[in-house]
Amino acid sequence: MSYVDSVLEELIKKDAPQKEFIQAVTEVLNSIRPVIDSNSHFKEMGLLERIVEPERVLMFRVPWMDDNKKVRVNRGFRVQFNSAIGPYKGGLRFHPSVNLSIIKFLGFEQIFKNSLTGMPIGGGKGGADFDPKGKSDHEIMVFCQSFMTELFHHIGPDTDVPAGDIGVGSREIGYLYGQYKRLTNRFHGVLTGKGLTYGGSLARTQATGYGVIYFAEEMLKIKNDSIKNKKIIISGSGNVAIYAAEKAAALDGKVIALSDSTGWIYDKEGIDLETVKKIKLVNHSRLRDYISIHKNAEYHRGKGIWSIPCDIALPCATQNELDAKDASNLIKNGVKMVVEGANMPITIEAIQLLQSEGILYAPGKAANAGGVATSALEMSQNSIRTSWTFYEVDTRLRHIMSSIHEHTYDAAEAYGHKGNYLVGANIAGFLKVAEAMMEQGIV
Known part of the structure; x- marks a missing residue:
């Protein structure tokens, strides 16, 4: 054995x-x-x-x-x-x-x-x-x-x-x-995600969602492609989903669906993000309210968001939300890329199915690392008693996500699994920790 x-x-x-x-x-x-x-x-x-x-x-x-x-x-x-x-x-x-x-x-x-x-x-x-x-x-x-x-x-x-x-x-x-x-x-900086008046960092709220898109963009660059004109569906409607949608739109992608715990909305014209922000972040209400403002949009109760034809799927809600049946629907409908915005949102069987069909896939530990990276930047700012501008933090975030992509891609290639971001992310993340543990003895 x-x-x-x-x-x-x-x-x-x-x-x-x-x-x-x-x-x-x-x-x-x-x-x-x-x-x-x-x-x-x-x-x-x-x-x-x-x-x-x-x-x-x-x-x-x-x-x-x-x-x-x-x-x-x-x-x-x-x-x-x-x-x-x-x-x-x-x-x-x-x-x-x-x-x-x-x-x-x-x-x-x-x-x-x-x-x-x-x-x-x-x-x-x-x-x-x-x-x-x-x-x-x-x-x-x-x-x-x-x-x-x-x-x-x-x-x-x-x-x-x-x-x-x-x-x-x-x-x-x-x-x-x-x-x-x-x-x-x-x-002192014992918690991150703090308010800006007492040591928080600009761009922390947006960081995970932005980071997901920055990582996806790096994956597409390898294929001489980009987010531009891609149809995108995103599960969830919290900070990760909302700010992934915001950054995707800024890069000329078209987000056509979002979900919450009760159902999902589909707007073929493209989701109006300002409406979603008002519903979720200001009113703390349900996405079903979206169709009272946008009459041509659709609202569906329960699961089903992964049945919509798209180019890019971003599961950004919770663990194991996308199973093998959902993966089959995405593949059948022509998905080109699936990038995890949540932690372990895709089952092992679904991942294997996506990879077997040659679909670009990125695990959350690489793609959604932007949030914790910016938290670490907040720790740095707290340590030196300063604060950086939104542009400075966002620039550092983009560099970090590009570096994560590079290390992930290179690790997969070095160990004979070129293009396998799951293998690359796990190997690259593991090697640094393993080396540190070996050098520190049996503790």
């Missing part, structure tokens, strides 16, 4: 119920086999056994009182997965689906994503099974303060720097930071 297979077999025995985590590890380890098979020293040093095991897992209760004076209790998590190349870095997710498996999968992916940015940041992730939807600002503040009352013991600017994720936006970051400052009497 190969080293990779033995590690996977043992991990499945120990963590079988953690399906998302097993899926993420399986995808990474299978794709880095060329590296593992060519270096016996990794096995001698137990590298894979160490890299799939978090350095630290924190799980804690979060008690809080709602507006009706009822005491509620949620479960909080922080997985500090790997600090070989820098302090733990990764978002906090507040969503009812949050459990240990999801946080571990996200933290594991974060190791390699952060490595690809070229910034000195390790991998971590956290969150709670708390749903901010339908809660008052006061309830969210009380919850965030309770969550931070435990978390603050375990984080710091040189230890672990959380950020936002699903359910954790600028409002939540503000409440979390305020409580951290209150408990520690320190004002």
Whole structure:
């Protein structure tokens, strides 16, 4: 039995119920086999056994009182997965689906994503099974303060720097930071995604979405092509999806569909992004409101967005949202490129199908790394007590995404998988972390 297979077999025995985590590890380890098979020293040093095991897992209760004076209790998590190349870095997710498996999968992916940015940041992730939807600002503040009352013991600017994720936006970051400052009497860059008045970075809100398009544009350049005139469908309607659509439109692409948790809209004339921003970012409403303004557009409940013919598909919502059936529909309808804007939004079977048909495919750990890269830029600005202009941050972001593409493409070619961005991203991200771990001994 190969080293990779033995590690996977043992991990499945120990963590079988953690399906998302097993899926993420399986995808990474299978794709880095060329590296593992060519270096016996990794096995001698137990590298894979160490890299799939978090350095630290924190799980804690979060008690809080709602507006009706009822005491509620949620479960909080922080997985500090790997600090070989820098302090733990990764978002906090507040969503009812949050459990240990999801946080571990996200933290594991974060190791390699952060490595690809070229910034000195390790991998971590956290969150709670708390749903901010339908809660008052006061309830969210009380919850965030309770969550931070435990978390603050375990984080710091040189230890672990959380950020936002699903359910954790600028409002939540503000409440979390305020409580951290209150408990520690320190004002420093312990969280990213902060407001601009207290240490946040310009372009952070746009960074993940912009980065997805910058990466896609680099992929197309290899083919002597561009975003221009391409029909694009994007799942989701949060910051990633909205700002991916904004940057695609700026490059003369045509976004024709977006979705949210209840359904999706299709506008063959091209999505009016200002309307979407007002609906989602100002009114915090549902996309179905779009058709009351744009009468020629269509609204459909439930899934189905991947049935629309397009040139480029960008899954930007959540994990495993695009399965083999969806991939078949995309292929049948002539898709040329699929780029992940969310974390692990495509099932392994769907990825294999896309690749077998020669469809350009990029994994999230490469394509959506713009968000964490800009978070690291925010950390840098906090460290030197300064702030950069939007143009400066965006220029750095574009350079980082171009560099990620270059390293990913070159790694795939070097190990005999030219054009396979999944293999290239995993190998390029893994090698930097592996070298650091080997040099630091068995820790």
